[in-house]
């Protein structure tokens with residue numbers, strides 16, 4: 067997934083969800099349904115240098131070729147972001163699916179459990195599952211590939 071509601075360059079940017087609640091209610095894990103709606107929203111997907119390298123290998127391209135064909139300057143001109151197609155969707159969206167799923171950027175992996183924005187549920191088809199704090203940490207770690215989940 068890519069495009070962004072909130073500011074994923076900030077940890078938890080745009081409003082964290084699935085955070086343990088202090089009133090005793092269960093935490094929530096959002097189970098992605100791979101609807102790809104988030105790959106079509108306006109915004110940008112920032113890339114780290116390591117992500118560029120991984121994506122280039124995955125595509126079988128030299129890094130310089132990958133950068134040329136699939137990236138652009140980020141909006142603040144402080145790094146690279148994935149290009150968009152003329153219709154606004156992510157350049158890596160292919161046939162309704164992410165063409166780089168195994169190596170997709172962390173920003174994409176973190177949505178919607180570690181960042182999102184108000185009202186995302188009206189577009190995102192992820193199913194909210196009430197879970198224990200411990201289970202939420204386990205599921206979010208699996209979904210995002212991150213080792214430490216608060």
Ligand code: SF4
Pocket residue numbers: 067097098099100101102103104105177178189190191192193
């Ligand atoms: S369910 Fe949500 S996070 Fe998953 S692909 Fe759809 S919009 Fe993106």
